[in-house]
Every structure is written in structure tokens, then in C-alpha cells.
Amino acid sequence: xxRVAIVTGASAGIGAATSxxxxxxxxxxxxxxxxxxxxxxxxxxxxxxxxxxxxxEADLTALVDQVxxxxxxxxxxxxxxxxxxxxxxxxxxxxxxxxxxxxxxFGAARLCQLVLPHLRAQNSGRxxxxxxxxxxxxxxxxxxxxxxxxxxxxxxDCLRVELRPLGIDVVLIQPGGIDTEFPRVAGERLLAASxxxxxxxxxxxxxxxxxSEARGISAPAVVARAIGRAATVRRPRARYAxxxxxxxxxxxxxxxxxxxxxxxxxxxxxxxxxxxxxxxxTSS
Numbered sequence: 001x002x003r004v005a006i007v008t009g010a011s012a013g014i015g016a017a018t019s020x021x022x023x024x025x026x027x028x029x030x031x032x033x034x035x036x037x038x039x040x041x042x043x044x045x046x047x048x049x050x051x052x053x054x055x056x057e058a059d060l061t062a063l064v065d066q067v068x069x070x071x072x073x074x075x076x077x078x079x080x081x082x083x084x085x086x087x088x089x090x091x092x093x094x095x096x097x098x099x100x101x102x103x104x105x106f107g108a109a110r111l112c113q114l115v116l117p118h119l120r121a122q123n124s125g126r127x128x129x130x131x132x133x134x135x136x137x138x139x140x141x142x143x144x145x146x147x148x149x150x151x152x153x154x155x156x157d158c159l160r161v162e163l164r165p166l167g168i169d170v171v172l173i174q175p176g177g178i179d180t181e182f183p184r185v186a187g188e189r190l191l192a193a194s195x196x197x198x199x200x201x202x203x204x205x206x207x208x209x210x211x212s213e214a215r216g217i218s219a220p221a222v223v224a225r226a227i228g229r230a231a232t233v234r235r236p237r238a239r240y241a242x243x244x245x246x247x248x249x250x251x252x253x254x255x256x257x258x259x260x261x262x263x264x265x266x267x268x269x270x271x272x273x274x275x276x277x278x279x280x281x282t283s284s
Contacts, residue, residue: 009081054107087193176246
């Protein structure tokens with residue numbers, strides 16, 4: 001009998017790569033995203049694609065009902081849906097902050113609530129939450145995004161010990177620099193929120209650093225392989241830090257006092273932004 005997996009945020013990047021990998025490893029995969037037209041390549045492989053918004057209660061309830069009705073079980077839930085909305089705290093509207101929490105935290109939590117009765121009945125299962133190294137570090141102008149990742153990690157840690165006696169594993173994936181739409185979307189939202197006004201100079205430099213960081217980073221398949229291990233090994237680790245700079249960032253955060261880390265962080269992003277600006281002048 002094929003194991004059954006639900007993967008959210010499957011229209012591109014990490015979610016799409018994870019859906020393909022789990023399918024190749026024999027899982028019956030339900031790939032979930034808001035737009036079905038973005039998942040036609042997954043559907044062509046035989047992966048079941050489902051339209052659902054993780055912030056919509058009716059969509060999530062229908063999704064879990066569909067999976068259980070069609071497949072009879074759920075073995076793995078990969079909570080991958082999420083996005084980064086950057087900007088100065090003073091500039092970002094609270095409605096946007098709430099939406100980011102709805103997508104990055106409450107959507108994942110609600111799916112956990114909906115699948116857990118089925119995992120408990122089986123006395124087995126895996127919940128794999130895709131977090132970020134941003135859950136253990138921080139960046140300027142990223143307060144709301146990092147707050148969601150800190151929250152997801154705290155929720156996952158509590159859930160891991162809560163569910164262990166029931167035979168259910170909870171795993172955190174902590175990607176570093178990954179070649180997805182994240183840097184572009186985060187940079188665009190940063191400029192939209194803080195590209196004008198008192199934070200404009202800082203915002204423009206940091207947006208340039210996000211664009212520059214997107215070069216030479218790890219492929220989504222690197223994260224997908226970590227998720228594949230977490231889904232299949234007998235005893236998964238609590239956390240998998242993967243992708244460019246992930247382990248180095250976590251080590252630096254652990255070793256350095258806060259004030260020292262602050263100076264290193266600002267200096268690093270200033271250097272990246274300056275290099276990006278010099279590259280732009282050279283190419284022009």
C-alpha cells in the first residue's frame with residue numbers, strides 16, 4: 001500500500017520539488033496550491049493536484065476529507081506554504097502582518113489539527129514543517145517574517161513532544177539560501193512598504209542585497225531531499241538545516257553575543273548591497 005503525503009505550497013520551488021521526489025519514492029502525493037494551472041507539470045506525472053488556500057477553512061477541510069475519502073489514510077503532512085513580506089515595522093500595515101501569520105503559521109497549524117485525528121487513529125505519521133534559518137536569526141526590515149518563523153518553530157517544538165507518545169513525529173526543515181521566488185518577492189514587498197520615507201535608503205540597500213543573494217544559492221531539490229529523508233527514515237531528526245549558508249548562519253547565531261551579531265549582520269548586508277551596486281554600475 002502506497003504511503004500518502006500532502007504537500008502545501010506545491011506550485012513552485014520547494015513544494016514542487018518535494019512533490020516530485022515523494023512521488024518518485026512511491027508516495028501517493030496530493031500537491032496543494034492556490035492555482036491549479038501552476039501545477040500542470042506535476043499532474044502530468046500522476047501527482048494529484050488540489051486547489052486550496054491555506055488561509056481558507058473550507059478549503060482545508062475539503063482537502064483533508066478528499067484525501068481520506070480517496071486514499072483512506074494520511075502518512076505525511078508537509079507544511080511548506082509560506083511567503084516573506086519585508087518592510088519596516090512602522091510601515092507594514094497590520095492587515096499584511098496578520099495575513100503573513102495566517103499563511104505561515106495558522107494555515108500550518110489548522111492543517112495539523114485536521115490531519116491529527118487520522119494520524120492518531122493509525123498511531124503513526126509525520127508532520128514536516130518547513131521553517132527557515134530565519135527562525136533562529138534575524139534580518140533588518142524583516143520583523144514580521146521572522147516573527148512567523150519563530151512562532152512556527154515554537155509551535156513545532158511543543159507539538160513534537162506532545163505527539164511523541166502517540167507515535168507521530170514532528171520535524172522542522174530549516175532552509176538557508178534557496179533558489180526560489182522568495183528573494184524577488186521579499187525585495188518587491190520591501191520596496192513597496194518602505195521604498196519611500198524615513199527607511200528608504202536602508203530599504204533600497206537591503207532590497208539590493210536580497211537580489212544579490214539570489215545568485216549561486218542552492219536548488220530547491222536540496223530541501224526536497226531533506227524532506228524525503230525526514231519522511232522515510234525510521235527515526236528522523238528534530239531539525240534539518242539545509243542549503244547555502246544554513247549551518248554557518250545557525251552556528252554564528254549560537255556563538256556570537258547579540259550586539260556582536262548585530263554588527264556582523266549589518267556589515268554583511270552593507271557589503272552585499274555595495275557589491276550589487278558596483279555590479280550594476282559596471283554592467284551599465
